[in-house]
Amino acid sequence: MSFGEIKTACQVRDNYAEVKEMSEQMVINITGMSCNHCKMAVEKAIKALAGVKEVQVDLQGGKATVIYDSATIDGEALKAVVRDAGYEVK
Numbered sequence: 001m002s003f004g005e006i007k008t009a010c011q012v013r014d015n016y017a018e019v020k021e022m023s024e025q026m027v028i029n030i031t032g033m034s035c036n037h038c039k040m041a042v043e044k045a046i047k048a049l050a051g052v053k054e055v056q057v058d059l060q061g062g063k064a065t066v067i068y069d070s071a072t073i074d075g076e077a078l079k080a081v082v083r084d085a086g087y088e089v090k
């Protein structure tokens with residue numbers, strides 16, 4: 001990792017810290033994920049949405065934890081994209 005890359009990473013982290021207070025966390029219960037590919041597909045679908053800051057998909061637990069900016073996107077849109085990817089959301 002070059003010096004430039006380290007600097008960029010720090011700036012990203014600083015920006016994240018600033019906006020973190022406005023972030024909301026949501027846990028989406030998902031059924032139908034059976035393997036790592038499903039996990040990646042759900043992760044990718046959610047991450048592609050504007051306003052999503054962080055996604056963690058728990059394959060065994062059947063859930064996704066999403067940190068998002070509630071001013072940019074709402075929880076229903078997060079669920080909708082998971083459904084569009086082919087999985088069931090409770």
Ligand SMILES: [Cu+2]
Binds near residue numbers: 033035036037038039
């Ligand atoms: Cu799969």
